[in-house]
Amino acid sequence: MKLKKKIVLAYSGGLDTSIILKWxxxxxxxxxxxxxxxxxxxxxxxxxIKNAKKLGVKKIIIENLKDTFVKDYVYPxxxxxxxxxxxxxxxxxxxxxxxxKAQIKLAKKFKAFAVSHGSTGKGNDQVRFELGYYYFNPKxxxxxPWREWNLNSRTDLIKYAKKHKIEIxxxxxxxxxxxxxxxxxxxxxEGKILENPNSSAPEYLFQRTLSPEKAPNKPTYISIIFKNGxxxxxxGKKLSPSNLLQKLNLIAGKNGIGRVDLVENRFIGIxxxxxxxxxxxxxxxxxxxxxxxxxxxxxxxxxxxxxMPRYAELIYNGYxxxxxxxxxxxxxxxxxSKVNGSIKLKLYKGNIIIISRKTKSNAYSIKKxxxxxxxxxxxxxxxxxxxxxxKKLR
Numbered sequence: 001m002k003l004k005k006k007i008v009l010a011y012s013g014g015l016d017t018s019i020i021l022k023w024x025x026x027x028x029x030x031x032x033x034x035x036x037x038x039x040x041x042x043x044x045x046x047x048x049i050k051n052a053k054k055l056g057v058k059k060i061i062i063e064n065l066k067d068t069f070v071k072d073y074v075y076p077x078x079x080x081x082x083x084x085x086x087x088x089x090x091x092x093x094x095x096x097x098x099x100x101k102a103q104i105k106l107a108k109k110f111k112a113f114a115v116s117h118g119s120t121g122k123g124n125d126q127v128r129f130e131l132g133y134y135y136f137n138p139k140x141x142x143x144x145p146w147r148e149w150n151l152n153s154r155t156d157l158i159k160y161a162k163k164h165k166i167e168i169x170x171x172x173x174x175x176x177x178x179x180x181x182x183x184x185x186x187x188x189x190e191g192k193i194l195e196n197p198n199s200s201a202p203e204y205l206f207q208r209t210l211s212p213e214k215a216p217n218k219p220t221y222i223s224i225i226f227k228n229g230x231x232x233x234x235x236g237k238k239l240s241p242s243n244l245l246q247k248l249n250l251i252a253g254k255n256g257i258g259r260v261d262l263v264e265n266r267f268i269g270i271x272x273x274x275x276x277x278x279x280x281x282x283x284x285x286x287x288x289x290x291x292x293x294x295x296x297x298x299x300x301x302x303x304x305x306x307x308m309p310r311y312a313e314l315i316y317n318g319y320x321x322x323x324x325x326x327x328x329x330x331x332x333x334x335x336x337s338k339v340n341g342s343i344k345l346k347l348y349k350g351n352i353i354i355i356s357r358k359t360k361s362n363a364y365s366i367k368k369x370x371x372x373x374x375x376x377x378x379x380x381x382x383x384x385x386x387x388x389x390x391k392k393l394r
Contacts, residue, residue: 005030006112007143008103010129012036013048015168017118019157020145021055022164024116028143033059035106037099039069040184040242051167061106065098066184070241073098073320074185075230078284080332081304082312087260089278089285090315091186096125097320100132107140114141121146124267128318135321178205184245186278194273197263201275208249209277212256212350219348220255221355224248224287226343229336231284248280256350258282267317286352287343295339295361304332338363 007024011017011034024032034052036043045062052060073094082090103115115133119125121144130142151157161168179191187207193199203211225233232238234247252258258279266272292301307328314325341359345352 005114006033006107006110007031007114007116008033008035008107008110008112009116010035010037010099010103010118011048011052012118013044013051015161015166016157018051018055018166019151019161019164020116020118021052021057022166023145023149023151023160024143025055027149028114030114031059032057033061033106033110033112035099035103036062037102038062038064038066039095039098040066040246041182055166059110063102065102066242067240069095069098069184070245071230074245074281075241076329076333077315078281078288079229079336080311080329081285081289081308082315083285083308084312084316085262085264088262088264088274088276088312088316089186089260089281090312091183091276091278091281092125092181092188093128093316093318094185094320095181095183096128096318097132100129101136104133104136104140107137114143116143116145119144119146122268122270124316124318127267128320131318132321180207182207184242184249185281186276188277189275190272194275197273201261205275206259206277209253209258209279210256215254215256215349219346219353220251221344221346222248222251222283223342223344224283225341226288226291227340229288229333229339231287233342245280245284248283250279252279252283252347253277255347257347257352259350283345283347283352286354287345288339290343290354290357291339291341291359294357294359294364295341296335297363300335307331 005028007028007030009017009021009024009032011021013036021032021034024030032055034048034057036048048062049060077090077094084090084093106112107115117126117129119129126144126147130144133140133142151160158168160166178189178194181188189205194201194205223235224231225236231244234244239247258277258281260276260278261273262276263271263273311325311328311332314320314322314328319325338361341357341361343357344355346355347353
C-alpha cells in the first residue's frame with residue numbers, strides 16, 4: 001500500500017491556519033502534520049490540540065523553543081544593535097527563520113514532501129519563511145495557500161470555515177480584526193484604523209505596555225549584568241534567557257517603555273504601518289550600548305555602527321541564514337568576550353536613564369580623561385593631530 005503524502009504546516013491553532021490545514025487536506029490529498037513553535041506567544045495548547053484533532057490531524061507537535069529563540073536569535077541581534085529603518089527591533093522578522101528551521105527538521109524526520117505556512121501574499125513573512133526553508137532544503141516543496149487559493153476575502157474564509165464546520169471565534173465574524181503577531185520579544189499590530197497613517201493608535205490596542213501617562217509616578221531601578229556580550233543577570237540574580245527577557249518585559253512594560261509606531265518599507269515594495277511593543281528588548285538595547293561604551297574601543301564600536309543598517313535590513317528581508325549575515329555577525333561578535341560588566345538604569349514614564357556603568361575593563365581610563373591630571377598629556381601631539389587633519393579639508 002502506498003504511503004500517504006505528508007505536509008508539515010506552521011500551525012497556530014487559530015481560524016486562518018485551521019482553514020489552511022483543511023484546504024491542504026482537500027487540495028493535496030495529504031496528511032498534514034501540525035507544528036507549533038512556542039516562542040513566548042499567547043498560546044493555548046488545549047485549543048491547538050482540540051482544533052487540530054477536529055480536523056483529523058494525527059501528529060500534533062508543540063515545541064518549546066523559548067530559550068533557543070532568545071539565546072540564538074534575539075541576543076545576536078541585540079549584540080548587533082539591529083534597528084530596521086532606525087526604530088524597529090525586528091521582533092517578527094527574527095521569529096520566522098527559527099520556525100522554518102524546525103519545520104524542515106520535522107519534514108526530514110517524517111519524510112514529508114512539503115512544508116506550508118499561513119503568511120499572506122502581501123507581507124514579508126512569506127519571504128522569511130521560504131528563504132529559511134530553502135536554506136535547509138533547497139529541494140523542498142513549499143505550499144503558500146494565500147498565493148494559490150481563490151479565497152480572496154474575509155467573507156470567503158468565513159464561508160469556507162462554515163462549510164467545513166471549523167469553529168469561528170466571535171471576533172472573526174465581522175470586520176477584519178487587527179493583525180497581531182506576538183512572541184517573547186515583541187507584539188506587533190497592523191490593520192484596521194492603523195492603515196490610515198493620519199489616525200492615532202488607540203490605547204486599547206496595546207497589550208504589554210502601559211502608556212507613559214499611566215506608568216508609576218515613582219521610578220524603577222534595575223541592574224543588568226552582561227557576560228561575553230549577553231545579559232545573564234538582573235539585579236544580581238542569574239536567569240535563563242527566556243526568563244530574563246520575560247522579567248524585563250514586565251518591568252519595562254509597566255513603565256511605559258518599548259512602543260514604536262512605524263510606517264515601514266516592506267521588502268516586497270509596499271509601505272505598511274505597524275505598532276510594535278518591545279519593552280524588554282528596548283531595555284536590553286540601551287543597556288548593551290551602555291556596557292559597550294566602556295568596554296570596546298572606538299574602531300570596533302564605529303565599525304558596528306556602520307554595518308548595522310545593512311545587518312538589520314538582511315534580517316528584515318529574511319536573510320538570517322545568508323552568507324552576508326553570517327559574515328556581519330562575525331564582525332559584530334569579534335570582541336564580545338570583552339563586553340562584561342553591569343549597567344544600572346532608572347525607568348520612568350517611558351524614559352530609560354543610565355545611572356551607572358561598572359566594568360573591570362581598562363578600555364575607559366579615568367586618569368586619561370580627568371581634567372585634574374594634565375601633567376602627562378602632551379598638548380603638542382594635539383596640535384600635530386589638528387594640523388594633519390586640516391589638510392584634508394581641501
